[in-house]
Amino acid sequence: MNLRQLKKKIKSVQNVGQITKAMQLVSAVKMKKAQAKALGGKPYRDALEETIARIAHSSSLGEYSFVQKNTAATKELVIVLSSNKGLCGIFNFNLFRFFGRTMQVADANYEFVTVGTKAQQFLIHAGASVIADFSNSYPTFEESATAIFRLAKDDFEKGKYKTVSILYNRFISSLVYRPVREILLPFSEIAIAQKTEQDVQKELEYAIEPTPHEVLKGLLDFYLESKIRGAVQESEASEHSARMIAMKNATDNAKDMVYSMTLLRNGLRQERITNELLDMNTARLTVSN
Amino acid sequence: MKYLNVRILTPEKQVYQGNVQEVTCTTPDGEISILPNHMPLLSLLEDGVVILKEDREDRFFSAGSGFIETDGKEVRILISRAYGQQEIDEEEIKLVRERAQKLLEQYPEKKLRAEAFTMLKRATIDSRILKKLKVKRR
Numbered sequence: 001m002n003l004r005q006l007k008k009k010i011k012s013v014q015n016v017g018q019i020t021k022a023m024q025l026v027s028a029v030k031m032k033k034a035q036a037k038a039l040g041g042k043p044y045r046d047a048l049e050e051t052i053a054r055i056a057h058s059s060s061l062g063e064y065s066f067v068q069k070n071t072a073a074t075k076e077l078v079i080v081l082s083s084n085k086g087l088c089g090i091f092n093f094n095l096f097r098f099f100g101r102t103m104q105v106a107d108a109n110y111e112f113v114t115v116g117t118k119a120q121q122f123l124i125h126a127g128a129s130v131i132a133d134f135s136n137s138y139p140t141f142e143e144s145a146t147a148i149f150r151l152a153k154d155d156f157e158k159g160k161y162k163t164v165s166i167l168y169n170r171f172i173s174s175l176v177y178r179p180v181r182e183i184l185l186p187f188s189e190i191a192i193a194q195k196t197e198q199d200v201q202k203e204l205e206y207a208i209e210p211t212p213h214e215v216l217k218g219l220l221d222f223y224l225e226s227k228i229r230g231a232v233q234e235s236e237a238s239e240h241s242a243r244m245i246a247m248k249n250a251t252d253n254a255k256d257m258v259y260s261m262t263l264l265r266n267g268l269r270q271e272r273i274t275n276e277l278l279d280m281n282t283a284r285l286t287v288s289n
Numbered sequence: 290m291k292y293l294n295v296r297i298l299t300p301e302k303q304v305y306q307g308n309v310q311e312v313t314c315t316t317p318d319g320e321i322s323i324l325p326n327h328m329p330l331l332s333l334l335e336d337g338v339v340i341l342k343e344d345r346e347d348r349f350f351s352a353g354s355g356f357i358e359t360d361g362k363e364v365r366i367l368i369s370r371a372y373g374q375q376e377i378d379e380e381e382i383k384l385v386r387e388r389a390q391k392l393l394e395q396y397p398e399k400k401l402r403a404e405a406f407t408m409l410k411r412a413t414i415d416s417r418i419l420k421k422l423k424v425k426r427r
Contacts, residue, residue, distance in 0.1 A: 040302040047298050047365050051331070051358050209332040210317050218333060219356060222367075226300060
């Protein structure tokens with residue numbers, strides 16, 4: 001490589017580095033926001049969950065349509081949360097690998113609802129049946145949480161699905177996120193799993209006003225929706241953190257490249273100067289002789 | 290003196306946590322007050338005022354709909370939104386009220402009307418809190 005080409009290359013790598021640095025900073029800000037949102041709602045969701053677990057046994061939940069299993073149905077509905085944009089490292093890839101480990105995507109027993117074009121593309125490519133796509137919600141996916149909730153609830157109540165679950169990257173810390181699959185419906189699976197010995201002792205007869213039916217119906221709806229919303233928020237926070245890390249790596253790489261190329265450039269430049277000096281010296285010697 | 294440990298939670302954040310002597314809130318059947326050692330209760334809440342009686346003063350919250358759960362020692366209030374008394378602005382209430390009334394006068398679609406109604410309802414709740422605060426200050 002000659003000197004001019006090398007200089008050009010250094011320049012372009014520097015430019016790329018600047019862009020990735022900017023993207024990193026933007027993602028960091030977005031992540032802070034998304035993180036605050038996701039964590040702020042956590043006490044609320046936890047409290048709802050606890051409440052449900054507590055009353056699940058003190059009253060007969062069995063009569064509600066979405067507590068019971070649809071024994072006749074064989075299909076499973078999976079809601080997948082991914083991102084619309086790339087450049088976020090292994091964020092989406094991790095999710096898809098998780099697919100490969102846990103289920104047969106192309107199996108006719110699975111139907112998918114996708115959020116984010118990456119998941120949509122992946123699933124369609126893999127030959128899965130995607131029944132709905134919520135990738136175009138503006139400005140964030142959170143806007144479509146209610147719509148997803150309606151769709152899942154209605155279809156489940158119609159007896160179309162055996163279970164409804166949600167697959168997303170759970171936000172653990174600013175640097176860690178993990179793909180998980182959580183079951184949303186039927187409720188029987190959740191309520192029973194959460195019952196610990198402590199709960200049994202705490203179990204009390206609750207007075208439910210105005211009527212158990214009204215309260216529980218509202219409560220369960222509330223719970224389901226906030227769970228979906230929480231998942232969407234966490235997924236978004238994870239996406240931004242993933243992008244931030246990916247962009248940080250890219251910036252560091254660019255810096256390394258610029259460093260080594262600058263050394264190379266200096267070497268080449270020095271070589272040229274030395275050659276010129278040698279030429280001049282030989283020329284002088286020839287002339288003086 | 291016995292206390293109730295109260296938490297007010299909304300999907301955005303935890304609005305309040307503390308020990309109080311009495312909780313008053315609005316259910317579909319009317320206003321209820323909860324004292325320590327209340328029987329275990331789970332109830333729906335309507336848009337309304339939540340009053341927490343602390344040792345020294347009363348705290349008012351303008352609350353959205355949701356749930357209240359208690360076992361006699363702890364009270365959990367799960368609602369769609371909650372504003373403390375400091376966050377209520379008289380001017381803003383007036384504005385909201387005017388806007389809602391305008392919407393109602395124009396007889397637009399059903400959905401917008403429902404929205405205007407909730408706006409009006411909230412403004413009324415907020416102004417009720419303000420009134421209560423003023424009475425107290427005198």
